[in-house]
Amino acid sequence: MSYRVGIDTGGTFTDLVVVADDGAVELFKTPSTPAEPHEAIGNALELASRARGATVPEFLDGCELIIHGTTVALNALLTLRGARTGLLCTAGHEDSLEIRLGHKEDGHRYDFAYAPAPMLVPRRLRLPVRERVLADGSVRQPLEEDDVRAAAELFRAEGVEAVGVCFLWSFRNPAHEQRAAEILAAELPGVPVTASAELLPQLGEYVRANTVAVNSYVQPRLGRHVEQVEGLLQSYGYSGSLRYVQSNGGLTGGGAFVRRAAAALNSGPAAAPSASSYFAGETEAAGIVTLDMGGTSADMSITEESAAADLVKDATVGRYPIGLPMVNVVSIGAGGGSIASVDGRGILRVGPESAEAMPGPACYQRGGVEPTVTDALAVLGYLNQEALLGGELPISVELAREAVRSRVAEPLGISVERAALGVFEVINANMVAGVRTVTVERGHDPRDFALLTGGGATAAHAGRLAADLGIDEVLIPRVSSGLCAFGEAIADAKHTLVGSYPSPLPELDAARLESLLAELEERGRQQLREEGFADEEMWSERYLDMKYIDQVHQCSVKIPEFEIVPERLGEIADAFHARHEALYTYSEHDNVPELLNLEVTVYGRSGLPPREAGDGAAPAAAPQPRETRPAFFAEHAEEARQTPVFAGEDIGVGAAIQGPAVIEEPTTTIVVFPGWELRLVAPDLYRMARAG
Template sequence: MQNQYRLGIDAGGTFTDFILADRKGEVRLFKALSTPQDPTLAIRNGLKLIEEETGISPRDIVSNSDLCINGTTVGLNALITHNGAKTGLIATKGHEDSIEIRLGHKEDGYRYDPEYPPATMLVPRYLRRGVSERVISTGAVHTALNEEEVREACRHFLREGVESVAISFVWSVLHTAHEQRAAEIVREMMPDVRLTVGSQLYPQVREYTRTSTAIVNAYLAPILQRYVEAVDAYFQSLGARHPVRYFQSNGGLALGNVVSEQSVYAINSGPASAPQAALYIGAPWDLKNIITVDMGGTSFDITLTRDGRANVSKNIDFLRYRIGIPMIQVETLGAGGGSIGWIDSMGLLQMGPQSAGSDPGPACYDQGGERPTTTDANLILGYLNPDGLVGGRLPLNVENARRAIKTHLADPLGLTVEQAAFGMFTIVNNNMVNAIRRVSVERGYDPRDFVLNCAGGATGAHIMALAREMGITKVLISKLASGLCAFGQILSDVKYNYMAPAPVRLEGAEAAAKLDALFNGLEARGVKDLQADSFTEDRISVRRSLDMRYVGQVHECTVDIEAFTIDEAALERLKAAFHARHEELYTYSEPQSPVEVVNVESAISGAVDRPARMTVAPGTGAHAALKGTRPMIFNAEGIVQDTPVYDGALLGAGDVLTGPAVIQEVTTTLVIEPGWKVDLDATGVYVVTLTAAV
């Protein structure tokens, strides 16, 4: 049977996850160690692993898949390590340093720190060339483009071996001809370089944001192009009948050529699929307010959905670089299974953000790691199976973990190894709780109104403690939790964002007609692009947003609206939506003040058929899955408690157990603390509820 599979691949810092679903509703999860030096190697290794466990060859999987989807950290890693392409910038003369001036702004938390170092410039000063040209805020040309200066910039770039070029001029979004002509000259003189044109990539008002976004895109484009070409070629060699789709930071899928051209959309693609998976998991209970926490080997990611919609951010500083394009809001910190424990200059125990990653990994991996990590602490506390992880394929060395904690933490702090391990566990949990507060409390959301959803291989050992600290009384843990982002990818639709500048005050029929025409034009482009990608009109949907502010304000906020005809009467509807959003964000609104629009955006999606929901056969009682007991520690004193251990593969739908307990799934371990009850649902989701304060 053709097209019987769907394959999702999510490359993380430590593991690459593979989700293989078929039309019968069987969904299987596999893990392979990530290979940052050659990301395609992890894909080959993972498909080989699937063949070993299922007998299905990579060729049979790929050639019989309706979709093969790849979420990649290639762009993210290049930005973190500053290992992108050698990039040149052509800017309006006098504005070459706007990316270094950065609006005079330091990141939040460091604004008054004189010793905080400046961000590393992705384009060094000698590769920024200003050219004479000027468009003013009305869109009129003040100074014509000096084409010879553009040619001189190209000659300079050729001498310096530049691989990628970004073009960004002042007010270019209101008059694109100068950037377009400069682009023609670059293509003529530098046919082999990758080119990013700011007004095409990010056609929105705000020069600094547009220039920075264009530079990040140019910096990553050659890296992503090589990666996409390698992955596409590999899948084609396996007989792929459909093009590989790549997951974007906006929460949707895209073709490889789109990701190559708009590489900035692929920066944080992995965790961006978590909200889609969370809503799918919560659907049987009609749960729409969900906080998803994803703890892998390297990082901890948090996403939030409210009323069934994921938080989307624009115009943010990501890894210290301003990026304007819409991205699923992901709060990330260095708190993973590989987070290293250390003692600071004041003699206090700290966890991360340094990570042992997958190479050498935690001390207990027995691969050369000597520093104590979160995984080592969890092993000492009894939470992890001492026989090994990932079904025993990754053996654990308890003595190595004990030695690392004793040498580097316990002895210097005058603690037992068990006390130090629980201290590590507590501190990394506090770090994660603070991050959860940033996406909930600090944005006006009460976390007690949400359920907590588990993602990532390491989260299951911590999620009960996190929920208790946040006052959350219900937790969802899918059997696919450790590969939840890969699962979210196979549930996601194709999605593209189309933008336009719209500096207009919300007054009069002319303003309404302008906005209506802009939206209709953007959406006609989007529908045409999706129809060219084989989507019929009934599978295409539209979401709109406007960047709005009170006249005289410096900054705007994004207001989401449904698609409707914008006439003069509808302007009041837009104003009301803005007032409500402003009050939600800032606790006040000014209904008497005039409102203006700065930018508009339409998100166009093409719906993809979803695979059948997985099911779990009815159980015969949790006792049938009991494997024995293991000594575990749930307190700071290091007191050992004999705790039941259950085999997750033997639990069935309707089976109920209470904490303290541990459920061992093949790719993750769930630590059920005292006071919690677990009920396995037929959809393969453990529903965990707090029954007593502890």
């Protein structure tokens, strides 16, 4: 039997999921090693191998594909520990990065005390090059190659580790950028060079330049990680395929992954929609909200009814705008390790500070003294009172109670239980706000969606979150705590290519637009062919970035599958009006839509076949609880309720459990709140819904 492996490196744990060709799934977790992330990958491979009574080389012999998602690029950007970076600009435009768009990011636009984001490329390393391409692609001033060589000499003296090139209108005529990149490669061997016309060939100088700067800034560190991972696998004799998760949720090879390092910023969380699509057959909701709550953060994303992930091209990551398409993932500091505290005004706050893996929550008995969300869950009786992770992680409820008592209950003058409920409610409110960001602010009503849990912590919160959001249905995969690794293991390859064709819709040349889109699609298909995909395994989607003339707000419109001819431009206009109204609450049918940029996403099928919904078999008998224990719920804040505790392995397909109840799986805990019912609808999936 062959299988594929998904490996997701998170801030607290590294997850490894094995998916066999018959659909069987196994999950292994090991603590992450942030200083050298590849070491945790080796540890996870050891765990999976031992479970089979095999060595790592023997285990890898049966593996046809390994998919890896990593936060290495993201961490380099967020911690500002990237490479020393240089940037070549059209003479006179060296300061576009610092000018930004004339304002700060949203939320701080008029706050004069708010410092702008640090420059990734200092002024002395942003160098001018005499050249000029005009908006129509014609050359006004030829490239002064000596300027490029002089810049290379300065970069060498400064110890620059990566270089970006961003010239005006290069997406209309890339010749100058291409030649500058050739000169830099010759003058600075071993130093990666990123040209904007290759990375992001579309309108918008600032976002294009910033994306290039970010790409160069994180590229060396990401490249080192990829080398270490591939070296590790080679040391075990692995000869199968290895792919990496991009921010758009698709897979690519190691070379493209490093070249487009800015497309790796959301590498891990972007795989969650693949898992959501896999389970979508179990719900009739309009889409799925995926909430992945781990040890340090919670990631939210949506998958629409079409099973397509919600992509954005105007994301801001670590205060830096990125123009590359990426899954719309909202991350907040809300995890099991989020620290609770009472500020000087007597207000309870939870997160974003985290106890992380070390020392971790107080109940982990590793020296932590700050109360965390996990400690609150232990006090409330939601967690096993002796150990987590199937008995591998002993905990102390007394230490949890002491942390909550001393840091929350006493400052507020309330009981320990009421304080723990307060921590629980505040962290839930934070996550509800995050879910509204990916739904309401994107033109969706969360009440039309189902909630799918990811991460080891979410299932303890899901029922309360759903109630607060007006969601009637929660899907809880048994592989929840490794959801991203599972999504990686079943994801398809994906390449997104962009171009630019600014034109009012009534004036554009339909034949030219069709030709440009076809050219982008063929480039994507060629990349997939080089990765081993046959044409019959490929399909594509087309999008246009559009706005109203003389207005700022723009949106991405999916084009129906037809050849673009003048007679069908009206259908594109109608699709734009509808999308604009969904996003911004209004449309202007008497205004003229304007085309800005083009996008084509080409897919290569590499995931599992679509999952069949539950077969409707006769319900299994109700299981017997392993024990009962006192637990506290908001409905009875000061009074414990004797709550049945079930082992997941005792629950048969079709069995239903009424809340309140607790279900303990090896890597996650499900809390069924009063008024809710949990049912195992398939061997790999629970569904929780309002009772009655």
